[in-house]
Structure formats: structure tokens, C-alpha cells
Amino acid sequence: MSRHNPVASRRRRLPYVAKIKRDDPFAPDDEREIAAMCRRIAAAGEFLVLAGWREDAGFRVFHFPTRAKARAMQHWIDRSGIARRPLPKLGETAEEKASRKQEALDWGLQTGAVDRSAGLPPGSRSRRKRADGVQCCGRCGPSLGPPAGQDQRHGARADRLGSGD
Numbered sequence: 001m002s003r004h005n006p007v008a009s010r011r012r013r014l015p016y017v018a019k020i021k022r023d024d025p026f027a028p029d030d031e032r033e034i035a036a037m038c039r040r041i042a043a044a045g046e047f048l049v050l051a052g053w054r055e056d057a058g059f060r061v062f063h064f065p066t067r068a069k070a071r072a073m074q075h076w077i078d079r080s081g082i083a084r085r086p087l088p089k090l091g092e093t094a095e096e097k098a099s100r101k102q103e104a105l106d107w108g109l110q111t112g113a114v115d116r117s118a119g120l121p122p123g124s125r126s127r128r129k130r131a132d133g134v135q136c137c138g139r140c141g142p143s144l145g146p147p148a149g150q151d152q153r154h155g156a157r158a159d160r161l162g163s164g165d
Contacts, residue, residue: 014063016070023058027088
């Protein structure tokens with residue numbers, strides 16, 4: 001039985017390397033620029049891009065079939081400063097999140113989808129408080145307390161909960 005390792009065989013065919021010292025992700029525009037430069041330098045030839053490991057940990061390693069192509073890629077990496085470019089922005093900042101929520105609330109108030117007094121959707125009981133001041137889930141009903149023989153929350157029967165009354 002043959003144990004074929006396609007990555008290892010490609011690395012043997014492409015012995016010359018150029019390296020970018022960067023473990024962090026690149027922005028999508030930077031990724032496209034790197035890929036375009038690899039295709040341009042390889043000129044319809046073969047190349048391989050791998051994350052470094054062992055002695056190359058922390059690098060992105062570009063394998064090429066000739067020394068000239070690897071040197072051209074390394075020259076471009078050094079000249080362009082691609083390794084020092086900023087990280088991509090991942091997710092929303094706190095300010096963006098707050099402004100998005102404020103825009104949604106403003107839209108809701110303008111269209112009548114949100115109750116002006118509470119900032120809640122009309123008919124919502126999700127934050128209603130009972131008369132004794134305890135915040136309720138909204139399913140207990142408008143009475144001052146639960147009916148006799150029922151649990152404090154959701155009207156569940158106390159005898160089903162194992163209290164033994």
C-alpha cells in the first residue's frame with residue numbers, strides 16, 4: 001500500500017522559498033494582492049503557499065521551482081511592506097453596535113412598532129413587574145400573586161413540583 005503525500009511531493013518539486021513573517025490573518029484585499037503576485041511571478045508555473053511550521057513557525061512560506069522566482073517574491077514582500085499592514089477588522093466596534101441599535105430603535109419609534117413609553121414592542125409583557133415588585137417573565141397574568149396551590153412562577157402546580165402540600 002502506497003502512502004502518497006501530495007503536499008510533501010509538491011514541496012520536493014518546489015524547493016526554493018520566500019517567507020512573510022506574519023502569523024496573523026491578512027485583510028481580503030491583501031490576500032488577493034499576494035495571490036495575484038504569486039501567479040504573476042510563477043508565470044503559468046507552479047507555486048505552493050503554506051503556513052510555516054517547525055523552524056518556519058510564524059511565517060507564511062511560498063514555494064517556487066526556481067531560485068529567481070523565490071527571490072523575486074521575497075523582493076516584492078520586502079518592498080511592498082505587506083507584512084506590516086494592519087490586521088483586518090473583525091466584527092463591529094462598540095460604537096458601531098450602539099449606533100445600529102439606536103437606528104433600529106429610531107425606526108421602531110417612527111413606524112409605531114415600538115411602544116414610546118417603555119421602548120418595548122406594543123403588547124410585550126417581557127419586562128412587566130408584578131405588584132410585589134418582582135420582575136416577571138410575563139406569563140403569570142395580571143393578578144397580584146399566583147392562585148392558591150400554584151407555584152410562584154408560570155402557574156405550575158405545587159404538588160407536581162414535589163413540595164407535598
